[in-house]
Amino acid sequence: MFLTLTLKNLKYIIKNNTVLFLFVAISQIVCIIAVFTVSGMIDAITPEPEDERTEGQKSFQIKIADYSISDDDIFMTALFDKNGKCVYQGTDESESDKIYSRYKEGELYAIHDQMPINYRTLPKYKYVKNKLKKVLDTANGCLVYVTVLGYTDNSFFIRYEAFGGHKDFMKSYFPELAESDKHIEISVTSGINTPLSGHNEGDKIRLNDTEYIISQIRETEQEEYNNCVRLNLNDMDDNYIISTISILVSNDATQKQMGQISDIVKTEFGDITGNIQEPQPEPLMEKQFNNMIYIISFILMAVVLVNVSRIYTYLLNRRKHTLSVYLICGANKIKIYLICIAEILLITIAAVLCGNLIFRFILSDVISMLYPSFTGFFTLEIYVMLSGIYLIMGLVIMSVSIIPVIRKTAFSLSR
DSSP: HHHHHHHHHHHHHHHHHHHHHHHHHHHHHHHHHHHHHHHHHHHHHSOOOOOOOTTTTTEEOOOOOOOOOOTTEEEEOOOOOOSEEEEEESOHHHHHHHHTSSSTTTTTEEEEEEEEEGGOOOOOOHHHHHHHHHHHHTTTGGEEEEEEEEEESOOOOOOOEEEEEEEEHHHOOOOOOGSSEEEEEEEEEEOOOOTTTTTTTTTTEETTTTEEEEEEEEEOOOOSSSSSSEGGGGGGOTOOEEEEEEEEEOOOOOOOHHHHHHHHHHHHHHTOOOOEEEEOOOOOOHHHHHHHHHHHHHHHHHHHHHHHHHHHHHHHHHHHHHHHHHHHTOOOOHHHHHHHHHHHHHEEEEHHHHHHIIIIIIIIHHHHHHTTSSGGGOOOOHHHHHHHHHHHHOOOOHHHHHHHHHSSSSHHOOO
């Protein structure tokens, strides 16, 4: 009964107000086509944003070690003989030169490493473990990985890199360290004896108070990567010395999440270091153009729907006598509202379907000849989203126009 009455009313509108009906239908079809066309054009001319930030620039950097450059830079020198035995280790340059001069050329290997100014006061892992856990718990939903750098003990011979984070990341980039099972990777330089030289994969090695199994040996020609170990964050010894903590979060993290992480980082580590660097913001070009697409689409939809609603209100006012008859015969205002909104929604849905079909099978192919990337924007989700937004906006705007008319009494409508 409801549908029959609605279709009869539509038939009446088409028969007696053909021009206005065609205007309502065609204007909505044109609107849908215009929204799709503008959205696709903006996307087609939008340059692909390039995120040139380094991993460090995307991360929260907690720099505990102070490497400030000054005339009094401190360098730790370690001298090793051919057997890998350390014959000197310290910061006294004149003393290291004396010892070096006692040996023939090539008999000693020297490691020179710039030391942080505050190297004597760098904290051990056991003092920051709980602080770091609170930060990682806060970042858990958007954490990619965390890196902790430092030295295995206060001799500053061996540096370490400890990694932790999302399981998928660990399995992809550090498969040997993905599980917390006391496995480590070591880096050595071919032909140079250091404290890490002379080991084979599968050997056990003790660093500080923890025994590890060597799962991989990496040979490198770069001295800065020599004498270094990699391990899972959960396998760190409590007495390891911390110099830097880096926390990388996902680009999908919301501003609220970033703010929460920033607050907890400052709260937990602010008393240890004043050098806390937050991630640089990602390029906003893509987000700005996406926002432009939505804004222009909403404006086009709103303008057309407001005009359509005004025309339909005009048609409704011309049918006041019919509405008063409905009320006199016992129909309540909710039913009248549903009949009216069903009429205009049927027209709108038909217009949306026609607009989609015309655009998809006629116009999009023509435009894509000029802009090859044009059609790449339009997925099923885009069609459904824009069409759905149009229908919802139509329902709201039409309701605002219809309700004042149907709120009147039967007597008022019959005058």
